Amino acid sequence: MITDIVFNDKVILKKLTESDADFLYNLYSKPELLINFDSSPFLPNETPQQFTNRIITACKYIWTIREVRNPEFVIGDCALHDWDKIKAEILIGGSLSPEYWGQGIMQSSFELLIKLSKEHLGVKILLGQTKTRNLKAIRLMERMWFEKITVDEQDTFMRKVISK
Secondary structure (H helix, E strand, O other), X not given: OOOOEEEOOOEEEEEOOHHHHHHXXXXXXXXXXXXXXXXXXXXXXXXXXXXXXXXXXXXXXXXXXXXXXXXXXXXXXXXXXXXXXXXOEEEEEEEEOHHHOOOOHHHHHHHHHXXXXXXXXXXXXXXXXXXXXXXXXXXXXXXXXXEEEEEOOOEEEEEEEOOO
C-alpha cells in the first residue's frame, strides 16, 4: 500500500484531500499553468471543493507538494494515474506554482513517485504527457531520462522504462 506521506531531503508529498481545495483551485487558476490545457480545467460553476473531489476521484494516487523547509505550505501537486496493471505502466504528472519553477522541486517529487510506483505497484514503464508547447515539462522529463515516443503539434508523449 502506498502511504499518505512520503519525503526526501527536498520535498514532502502529502496525500491530496478536500482541505487542500482552495490551494488546488488557485494553482490551476494561474495563467502560467494554462499552457497545459486546451480549455479551462474547471467545469462550469465548479467550486474549489467540487474541483478537488473530481481530481481525487480521477487520480487514485495524488499528493500535494511541500518543501521540507516549509512543510505546512503547499506549492504544487503530483500524481500517478491511469494505471495499466497488465502492461505495468502508469502516467506521471504534476503542477507547481510558477514561483518555484527551476528549483528542482518537481524533479525531486517525480523521483519519489518513481520509487513509489516501482516498489508498491510493480510499475515497469512510466508515461508522461504534456502539451508540445510546454517546453519546461519536456526538458524536465528528458533530464529524467524519459524518451519522446510521439510528438505532434498539440501533445508530446514520453516514456521511461524503470524496471525490466
